[in-house]
Amino acid sequence: MPDTHAPGPTTRAWIIWAVGVAAYLLAVTNRTSLSAAGLDAADRFHADASTLSMFAVLQLAVYGFMQLPVGVLLDRVGARPIMTVGMTLMAVGQLLMAFSPNVGVAIFARMLLGAGDAAVFPSLMRLIALWFPAQRGPVMVQVTGLVGQAGQLVALIPLAALLHATTWTIAFGSVAGLSALFAILVFAVIRNRPPERAADVSVDTDTGAISTVTSAIDTSVGLRAAWANSGTRLAFWTHFTTPFAGTAFIMLWGIPFLTAGEGLTPAQASLVTTVYVVVGMALGPMMGALSTAVPNQRSRNLVLPTVLVQVIMWCTVIAWPGPAPLWLLILLAVALGTGGPASMVAFDVARMLNPSHRLSTATGITNVGGFLAALIAIFLIGVALDLLGAGTPQTYNLGAFRLAFLTQVPIWSVGVFFIIRERHRTRRRLGLHWWR
Numbered sequence: 001m002p003d004t005h006a007p008g009p010t011t012r013a014w015i016i017w018a019v020g021v022a023a024y025l026l027a028v029t030n031r032t033s034l035s036a037a038g039l040d041a042a043d044r045f046h047a048d049a050s051t052l053s054m055f056a057v058l059q060l061a062v063y064g065f066m067q068l069p070v071g072v073l074l075d076r077v078g079a080r081p082i083m084t085v086g087m088t089l090m091a092v093g094q095l096l097m098a099f100s101p102n103v104g105v106a107i108f109a110r111m112l113l114g115a116g117d118a119a120v121f122p123s124l125m126r127l128i129a130l131w132f133p134a135q136r137g138p139v140m141v142q143v144t145g146l147v148g149q150a151g152q153l154v155a156l157i158p159l160a161a162l163l164h165a166t167t168w169t170i171a172f173g174s175v176a177g178l179s180a181l182f183a184i185l186v187f188a189v190i191r192n193r194p195p196e197r198a199a200d201v202s203v204d205t206d207t208g209a210i211s212t213v214t215s216a217i218d219t220s221v222g223l224r225a226a227w228a229n230s231g232t233r234l235a236f237w238t239h240f241t242t243p244f245a246g247t248a249f250i251m252l253w254g255i256p257f258l259t260a261g262e263g264l265t266p267a268q269a270s271l272v273t274t275v276y277v278v279v280g281m282a283l284g285p286m287m288g289a290l291s292t293a294v295p296n297q298r299s300r301n302l303v304l305p306t307v308l309v310q311v312i313m314w315c316t317v318i319a320w321p322g323p324a325p326l327w328l329l330i331l332l333a334v335a336l337g338t339g340g341p342a343s344m345v346a347f348d349v350a351r352m353l354n355p356s357h358r359l360s361t362a363t364g365i366t367n368v369g370g371f372l373a374a375l376i377a378i379f380l381i382g383v384a385l386d387l388l389g390a391g392t393p394q395t396y397n398l399g400a401f402r403l404a405f406l407t408q409v410p411i412w413s414v415g416v417f418f419i420i421r422e423r424h425r426t427r428r429r430l431g432l433h434w435w436r
Contacts, residue, residue, distance in 0.1 A: 010194070013131040017140075019189045020079075020124045021147045023087060023182050026175075027120040028151025030090045030113050031059075033097075033175060035155055035251055035273075037163055042393050044168060045103045049391035053382025055110050056252045060375035062114035064368045068223065070119050071364025075357065078192030079123035086119025087183035094176035098169045116179075118367075121148075125347060125363045130193045135292075138348045142288030145344045149281045152250055156273050226362045230429055231353025234422035235362070238303050239346035240369030241415025245310050245408055246336035247374035250276060253381050257405070260396035262323050272326075272333045279337030287341035291348045298345050299423045304416065306342035309335045311412055318402045343370050353426070373411050380407035 009017075034041060034055055042052050074082055093112030100106040128140045163171040226232050249257075250273060258269035291298055313335035317324045324332075346366050354362040381404045385391050390400035 009132045009136070012191075013194070016127060016131060016190055017124075017144075019185060020083065020127050021144050023083060023186050024120050024124050024144065024148045025151040025154070026179060026182055027086070027090065027117045028148045029154040029159065030094060030151075030175060030179060031063075031117050032152050032155040032251055033094070033159060033172070034110070035152075035255060037160070037168070037171075040163065040168065041106070045106060047103060049382040049385040051103060053252065053378050055107055057375045057379045057382075058107055059110040059114040059117075060251075060371045060378070062111045063118045064371045064375065066115050066118035067122065067364035067368045067371075068361070069364075070122050071361040072223070074122055074126050074360035074364075079126045080187065080190040080192050082119045083123040083190060084183050084187040086116040086123070087179050087186055089113075089116030089119070091116075091176050091179035091183060094172050094179060098172035098176060122360055122363050122367060125351075126360050127190070129351065129359055134351075137351055138291040139285065139288040141344050141347050142284040142291070142341060145340060146281045146284035149277050149284070149340060152277045153274065156250075156270060156277065160270075223361060223365075226354065226358050226365055229353060229362070230422050230425040231349055232362045232365055234299070234419065234426050235346040235350035235353075235366040236369040237415055237418040237422055238299065238349060238369070239343050239366050240373045241307055241412060241419060242303060242346075243339040243343040243370045244373035244377050244411060245314065246276060246280075246339040247370065248377040248381060248408070249273075249336055251374070252378055253401075253405075256393070256396055257401045258329065260393060261398040261401040262329060263398075264326070264329070268326060272329050275330050276333040276337045279334050280340040283338060283341040284344070287345065291345050296427075298349060299419055302345055303342055303419065306338045307412060307416060310339060311409070314405060314408065318405060323398060346370075373415065377408050377411055381405060 041047065041055065045051070047055075070082060089112050093109045093116060096109035096112065097106060100109055124144060125141070128137060128144065132140055159171060159175065162174065254273055254276075255269050258264045258272055259266060264272070287302065290302055313332045317328060317332050320328065346369070347363060350362040350366045351359060382391075384404035384407055385396070385400055388400040388403060389395060390397050390404075
């Protein structure tokens with residue numbers, strides 16, 4: 001019998017991945033840098049809750065909008081130039097943020113960050129698909145997500161400490177300089193594909209067998225074909241539903257809720273947000289192994305239970321009489337921390353059910369989901385706070401925060417409905433029972 005085992009990754013593959021994942025860590029730091037400065041930003045720019053939410057909403061809107069063009073460009077020109085441009089845009093965005101004199105410039109800076117950030121993760125997913133055996137894909141994706149989660153810790157701890165020890169300009173200018181250095185490093189080290197692969201490929205995810213794709217890719221056809229695939233839609237709704245509550249919490253509203261709403265000290269609030277990040281990092285490899293072990297039961301066994309746990313914990317915190325105890329807020333952070341690893345399952349679904357020449361387009365569509373849901377949640381929470389008369393740091397209160405966070409429930413409901421629907425359609429297409 002012929003050997004169906006794919007060869008292991010080369011040393012060069014590991015070096016490329018290491019540089020790519022370090023760039024991704026920095027991209028996550030850039031993405032969540034406002035979490036370290038939410039109250040500072042509100043004071044610096046005299047922003048109410050709706051205005052403050054627009055920093056993150058427009059950043060995520062640009063991120064989501066750029067996913068499709070980034071995916072198409074990745075399928076055409078490869079990861080190296082796209083990731084380099086992404087790091088450069090983030091450097092420019094943070095430099096503008098460092099010297100921004102008003103809200104308008106600061107929001108434009110966050111939009112540049114969103115555009116640059118949009119280029120990094122899909123590029124890394126493509127590098128993993130082309131440089132590593134297909135069987136290692138789920139675990140590599142989760143480990144990548146694990147390292148990326150550390151970028152949130154960088155934003156929450158060292159960047160916050162630098163901001164409070166120095167100035168706004170020094171803190172954000174330092175991140176800009178680091179992003180510029182990584183743009184150079186990415187361009188110097190990253191290569192689009194192994195030298196033995198002169199053409200695009202399609203990978204059989206069960207055997208690792210590789211076949212060459214010779215047909216040209218048409219952009220509109222590629223987008224339509226990717227979205228027409230029920231597996232892509234299942235991946236999109238999986239990514240839409242699982243991480244948004246944690247993203248809204250960690251990017252903007254978590255620290256104000258914990259300090260101004262629940263009355264925690266800054267140290268206690270930092271503990272809660274750190275638990276969120278650490279849980280996401282710890283669960284990543286486990287979720288990757290489980291995703292590999294149950295490829296046909298990911299939605300039922302991994303995704304939907306994760307969403308249920310998040311809903312239960314948020315409802316418990318919201319319904320708690322008076323301020324929630326610290327242990328309950330830590331449990332909330334644990335529940336929200338499961339969303340990131342569960343969202344990475346979406347990329348396993350997209351990779352398993354799409355040919356490699358359409359992988360980046362499908363990945364881009366998938367990646368839109370979580371950030372679309374997050375920007376909706378962040379915006380709705382901000383609007384709700386303003387409508388409740390609690391739109392500034394001076395007027396934040398626990399009752400308003402609790403009602404504002406209830407705006408997440410319709411988003412979960414829509415996401416779960418479409419996960420179940422697209423799961424049914426995908427399993428029917430694959431000849432599998434709709435539930436088993």
